[in-house]
Amino acid sequence: MDDLTPGTPYRVVARRVPNGWELHFECRPPVYIKRLDDAFPEARIALSHALELDADSLSVQIRHDLASDDLSSQIRDAVQATADAARAQTAAATEMRKAVVALKNLELTGRDIAHVLGLSPQRVSQLLKS
Incomplete structure (x- = not known):
């Protein structure tokens, strides 16, 4: 047991x-x-x-x-890919925050930062607050 x-x-x-x-x-x-x-x-x-x-x-x-070994393997692969994607998303968000701060330190406006990074001005504002 x-x-x-x-x-x-x-x-x-x-x-x-x-x-x-x-x-x-x-x-x-x-x-x-x-x-x-x-x-x-x-x-x-x-x-x-x-x-x-x-x-x-x-x-x-x-x-x-x-x-089904094939299906079990497919499920494991899908779950692993999702976990990997979540980690990559977290890492990307961290890098994006760093980039926003670095551009702000160069005295770019929020709108200019948004344009450079392909973000909305609202998202830039959120990242600067966090």
């Missing part, structure tokens, strides 16, 4: 079945749910009954099993 020390999540596998999902545990039979947004509360309830613990004290980690 998984280690249930405080703070360690209990691992549950959600497998797609006709018209819903099955939550698979090590300590009890699977539980059927209609939608994945029910997975966390239902997993906690099922585990609390099987392990005789308070449901609110259980941390649950859901892994999705779609029974």
